[in-house]
Amino acid sequence: MPRRSPIDTTQQVAYWARPVDEVLGSVRSTSEGLSQAEATERRATEADPLGEHRRRPALRILIGQYTNPISIVLIGATIVSMALGDVLDGSIIIAIIAASGLLGFWQESRADNAVAELLASVQVKARVLRDGRVAEVRLGDVVVGDVVELSAGDLVPADARLLQSRELQVDASALTGESFPLEKDAAAIVEADATVAARSNVVQLGSHVVSGTARAVVVATGRDTEFGGVAHAVAAADVRTAFEFGIARFGWLLARLVAVLTVLIFIVNWIYGRPVLDSLLFALSLAVGITPQMLPAIVSLSLSVGARHLAQRRVVVKRLDAIEDLGAITVLCTDKTGTLTTGAVELSRAVTADGVRSDRVMQLAAINASAQRGFRNPLDAIILAAHAVDATALAELPYDFQRKRLSVLVPRGMVDTPDNELLDETPNHSSAGSSALLVTKGSVGTVLPLCVTVRAADGGESPLTTSEVQAFADQLAAEGNRVLAVASRAMPALHALSVDDETDLTFEGLLVFRDPAKAGAAEAVASLQHAGVRVVLITGDSAATARATAKAVGVPADTVVTGQELGALDTARLAVAFRDVRVFAEVEPMHKARIVSALRASREVVGFLGDGINDAVALHAADVGISVDTAVDVAKQAASVVLLEKGLDVVADGVRLGRRTFANTLKYIRLTTSANFGNMASLAVASLVLPFLPLLPRQILLLNFLSDIPAMTIAADEVDREQLKKPIHWNLRRLQVFMLVFGLLSTVFDLITFAVLVWGFGAGSVEFQSAWFVMSTLTELAVLFSLRTARPIWKSRPAVALVLSSVAVAVVTVALPYIGPAATVMGLEPPPALLLAALGAVLVLYIAANEVLKRRMPGLLH
Numbered sequence: 001m002p003r004r005s006p007i008d009t010t011q012q013v014a015y016w017a018r019p020v021d022e023v024l025g026s027v028r029s030t031s032e033g034l035s036q037a038e039a040t041e042r043r044a045t046e047a048d049p050l051g052e053h054r055r056r057p058a059l060r061i062l063i064g065q066y067t068n069p070i071s072i073v074l075i076g077a078t079i080v081s082m083a084l085g086d087v088l089d090g091s092i093i094i095a096i097i098a099a100s101g102l103l104g105f106w107q108e109s110r111a112d113n114a115v116a117e118l119l120a121s122v123q124v125k126a127r128v129l130r131d132g133r134v135a136e137v138r139l140g141d142v143v144v145g146d147v148v149e150l151s152a153g154d155l156v157p158a159d160a161r162l163l164q165s166r167e168l169q170v171d172a173s174a175l176t177g178e179s180f181p182l183e184k185d186a187a188a189i190v191e192a193d194a195t196v197a198a199r200s201n202v203v204q205l206g207s208h209v210v211s212g213t214a215r216a217v218v219v220a221t222g223r224d225t226e227f228g229g230v231a232h233a234v235a236a237a238d239v240r241t242a243f244e245f246g247i248a249r250f251g252w253l254l255a256r257l258v259a260v261l262t263v264l265i266f267i268v269n270w271i272y273g274r275p276v277l278d279s280l281l282f283a284l285s286l287a288v289g290i291t292p293q294m295l296p297a298i299v300s301l302s303l304s305v306g307a308r309h310l311a312q313r314r315v316v317v318k319r320l321d322a323i324e325d326l327g328a329i330t331v332l333c334t335d336k337t338g339t340l341t342t343g344a345v346e347l348s349r350a351v352t353a354d355g356v357r358s359d360r361v362m363q364l365a366a367i368n369a370s371a372q373r374g375f376r377n378p379l380d381a382i383i384l385a386a387h388a389v390d391a392t393a394l395a396e397l398p399y400d401f402q403r404k405r406l407s408v409l410v411p412r413g414m415v416d417t418p419d420n421e422l423l424d425e426t427p428n429h430s431s432a433g434s435s436a437l438l439v440t441k442g443s444v445g446t447v448l449p450l451c452v453t454v455r456a457a458d459g460g461e462s463p464l465t466t467s468e469v470q471a472f473a474d475q476l477a478a479e480g481n482r483v484l485a486v487a488s489r490a491m492p493a494l495h496a497l498s499v500d501d502e503t504d505l506t507f508e509g510l511l512v513f514r515d516p517a518k519a520g521a522a523e524a525v526a527s528l529q530h531a532g533v534r535v536v537l538i539t540g541d542s543a544a545t546a547r548a549t550a551k552a553v554g555v556p557a558d559t560v561v562t563g564q565e566l567g568a569l570d571t572a573r574l575a576v577a578f579r580d581v582r583v584f585a586e587v588e589p590m591h592k593a594r595i596v597s598a599l600r601a602s603r604e605v606v607g608f609l610g611d612g613i614n615d616a617v618a619l620h621a622a623d624v625g626i627s628v629d630t631a632v633d634v635a636k637q638a639a640s641v642v643l644l645e646k647g648l649d650v651v652a653d654g655v656r657l658g659r660r661t662f663a664n665t666l667k668y669i670r671l672t673t674s675a676n677f678g679n680m681a682s683l684a685v686a687s688l689v690l691p692f693l694p695l696l697p698r699q700i701l702l703l704n705f706l707s708d709i710p711a712m713t714i715a716a717d718e719v720d721r722e723q724l725k726k727p728i729h730w731n732l733r734r735l736q737v738f739m740l741v742f743g744l745l746s747t748v749f750d751l752i753t754f755a756v757l758v759w760g761f762g763a764g765s766v767e768f769q770s771a772w773f774v775m776s777t778l779t780e781l782a783v784l785f786s787l788r789t790a791r792p793i794w795k796s797r798p799a800v801a802l803v804l805s806s807v808a809v810a811v812v813t814v815a816l817p818y819i820g821p822a823a824t825v826m827g828l829e830p831p832p833a834l835l836l837a838a839l840g841a842v843l844v845l846y847i848a849a850n851e852v853l854k855r856r857m858p859g860l861l862h
């Protein structure tokens, strides 16, 4: 199929300075957008704009199993040994390596698939016109020429020229560092040499819509965009988490150990006069045995098992290792509406400041809610559900999170109340030219200071006593309601408003929304508390409402700190001053992030739960950002965990599952670093003392392969209840001590086995190797059951799969020397019964010693 050349983006130079029609023409589109067929074709010719999380191809995962340095050298050495005539030996080694690799491949690809499916379910979508209709597509499927629709909270999916806009404000701080939202207008005329911030008729990838709506035609996607590089970095901001970091450091530690040991063993064996190739194969097999090459597979497997369990509780992790971080959370910051409360479900009444139900207040609120275009939000939807009107504003001052209010200017005739005449006599305003009415609605705390008069139920106006009205509002809020203020002012019919127009207002009344505490929220707070996680409420709502809600769900609300009080304090002082505060109210978006940073600075692991535009920064700042599927795009994008259902109980489940996953990963690591490592170290030592190799390379590899089989089921193992009680942290130091203590114990018992074999039974090479092989495999299996729990071994129940796979492997191991051909191939022979009995006794003693040591050093297993 002949491909049309992609659209030359260099034509798009200074597209902000060219007429819309010309821009549309240059991207071969119209204001109606593209057809689906055309878009699909462009998709195929353009580069993938976001380089989004893609599934790794299976082949890559497979090859990855064999391309670590040790495997490569081992395979190389084996091939050389085959070339020199040891074909059968070599083939056996290659076969075992191949089987181990397949095992790892199977685990990793299983993990990958599960994750890809989950991620797809919470992807952020863009709305584009296709075949003249609005369609939702993956952000990565937006192409040049697409017409996109934007509204508050949306991510801008590409660089685009505005076709239409209403009250559009865009936050491009991630790109420009400019912290104030930029006003955008499709009709603006812009010079070709305008700075980025001054190009007010275009929007860029990497920014998001703060308020308003727009349609825009895409001129560049992905890396071709103005901030392609930066935006990409922002999107893929791949901060290494504490867990990843821990794994990486640990991997390094082991790698160095392995390297030193391998070289040493090789040299010494060689000096002893053993054939070079044999020595090399032995040393390399040992290296394979020591390296937890299954670690990446096990980690991703336990994470994906965790992710699937979480998905059953309607929690999706976007970044797998966020699971571990979820388990490590010590403080959970949460918003209020919809998490602790049901979400203002109904408007219970509209009242004047003297507490009388008022149709006028209701109507003004509804006009404000209907006429505003800047900010689609649930509160306005509820108002309009209670009182439907269809109003259009002459001008609008959109909602923003600092002002916490929004104003519309409407013709005065729109309001059908007797007070219309009264307004003309208002001392504040000259009636001349006041044909319009400014209607302001917002938080009581920010609207009340703008008012000078107050209207009574009978329509009369009188000077306002702020404290009285505030007290009334606080009383309503203390009953657990959300309260909004409504105010107005007669004004000339202007075409534009500024913040200065929101002054000299008449306080009209209050809207009271019922927003009761959610069923189960108190239990969730208690269960988090019980699990060692402090719950901190951070909300933009009033202090009185926040206090009432906090009390209802059991968050201590003795002190409520407001955004104003946070004001000028820097992060360090903030951390100290408000260490024990559990409720923050009337905050601005930046405050949310600063509280999170302050908590992190005082060494807490912080989760932040929020779903609004105003939560995005804090979601980024937290160790674990948690959002909701129904959240605005910016919030969802910034989060690493997405709840399909908003609620604290879901988070509590997530924390528990996170700890479980963490605990199981640690089990595998402990096992491979102690018993496994000890075994290999003893082999190295034994090789220096014995006149023959203590185990053949292929036996080492088989031992390693067999013990990995039950280890793989650890990901789904049961975890003792007490392990879920506290946040789990990665502690490298503790792990090192663990490795040393239990590794040494393993070596001590290996030496005992050695003594039994050599001096007790005078074993020759084949007998020694056979017995040593069986014994090593069995000890690794047995010790797994001891080290998987801090409790006495018989008091903790392992998962069925772990028991079954262990028993199966044990049976195969013990039987192997008796199965003629297999025994021959592996170089094994049945050990004498008496020897078996003696080794059985050593095994029992070894496990008993592990149990004793465990009790002596309880800290090591937590």
Ligand SMILES: Nc1ncnc2c1ncn2[C@@H]1O[C@H](COP(=O)(O)OP(=O)(O)OP(=O)(O)O)[C@@H](O)[C@H]1O
Binding pocket: 334, 335, 336, 337, 338, 377, 379, 380, 399, 401, 404, 405, 406, 441, 442, 443, 444, 483, 484, 538, 539, 540, 541, 542, 612, 614
């Ligand atoms: N549509 C609206 N019209 C007028 N005022 C509003 C509107 N929406 C919110 N407000 C005011 O702004 C305040 C802050 O609300 P916002 O939703 O930004 O807070 P928040 O921190 O997201 O709260 P939450 O913790 O409940 O999510 C509200 O308490 C209310 O007073």
Ligand SMILES: [Mg+2]
Binding pocket: 335, 337, 610, 611, 612
């Ligand atoms: Mg919110």
